[in-house]
Amino acid sequence: MPGACRRRRASAWRIVPILLLAAGGCVENPGSGDLVAPPPADPATFSGHPLWDDGRAEISAYEAVMPRYGFPRPFTAYHIVVKEDFSRAQLVKADPGHDPGDLVPVIKMNQVYEYRTGIYAYRQMLSTFHARAGMTLLKLTLTSFEWCGNTFKEYTLRDGRGRLHVHTYWDGMAEADYDIPAGPDLVFHDELPLRVRSLPQTAGTERSLRVVEGQVGSRGPKPAIRTARLLAAETETLSVPAGRFEALRWELEFPEGGRDRFWTAVEFPHLLLAWERADGASFHLTWTDRLAYWELNRPGDEKHLERAGRDIIGSP
16 A cells, blocks of 8 residues: 555565664674574564554653753653664665565664644654664664754664764754664664663663764764663552553653653563653653554544543553
8 A cells, every 4th residue: 555554465575784782683604794694573572563563553651741942841742663674784774575585673762742832833853763673773863853854863873883864954964874873782872762662661771872962853973972870760550641550660861961751561561651861851651552544544543642541551
C-alpha cells in the first residue's frame, strides 16, 4: 500500500560495525574492514522480544511540561515505538520487495512534541533508529519548526563513524557537520527514554556514559558531550496519571551537577512511566496502547487519542 508504514520480517541483514552498549551486535574482520552479519536479536532481550513482531506500534501519551522562554509549557507528548525493516545503504525504512541482503531490523522511536508559546506553537519530532540486535543507534533525526523558521538535524552511523548534520535558520548555524565519537558508552540524551528500557531491569545496574546533549531545539551548535553515570537505584511504587505501577527508578547524574530521573515499569515491556529532566522538562504516562496507527487515518479515528482513564498494561 503506497505511503503506509507496513513492515515485513527480514531474511538476511547486516549492520554497521561497532561495540554495543547491550549484548549482541556485529563484528569487524580485523585488518579488512569487512562486515560480518550479527546474530539475530535474542528473543530474551527487550528489543528481540516477539512482542515487537505483532504488526503494531506502542503508542504512549504523556502529561508533559517543557520549559521555554522562562515559563513551563504544558502539553501532551507522544512516544511511538515500532519495529521496522531498515535499508542499511539508505538508512530509511525499506519497502516490501527490498533486497533482503540490505535489510537490518530496527526498533524506531518517535517523540512528538507540540506546545504553545504565546501566539505561536513549537512542533517537533525526534526519531531514533536502533539496530534490533544490540540496540546500536544507527540514525537520529530531528525536525523543529515554529513561526521563526525550520530546523533539521540528522545523525548517522556509517562504517563505525558517527556524524551529525544540521540545517537551521540561525546565523552561523545555517549548515554544519560534526563528527560524533562512536563507542559502547556513547549515547544521545534523546535516546535514553528507550535505551533505559533495554538495559537489565534490576536495581544496581550501572553504566558509565558519554552523553551527547539533547538535539530537540532549533539551534545547531556543535553538541557538548558530557560524562555521566546511569544507575538503576531501586524499585518503588509510582503513581502517574495512568495509574500505580511497580517501577524501577533510574538516576542519570553528571559530575558537574544536574540529574535526570527515569522510571520504567518492572513488568515487560518496561514502559517509560516518567522522565524528569534536569532542565525542568517532565513526562508522566497518561495512557498506552498497541495500535496499527498508520491505518487509523479516517474521520472518527481521533477517538483512539481519547484514552484517559482506560486500563493500562501493568497497572494494578
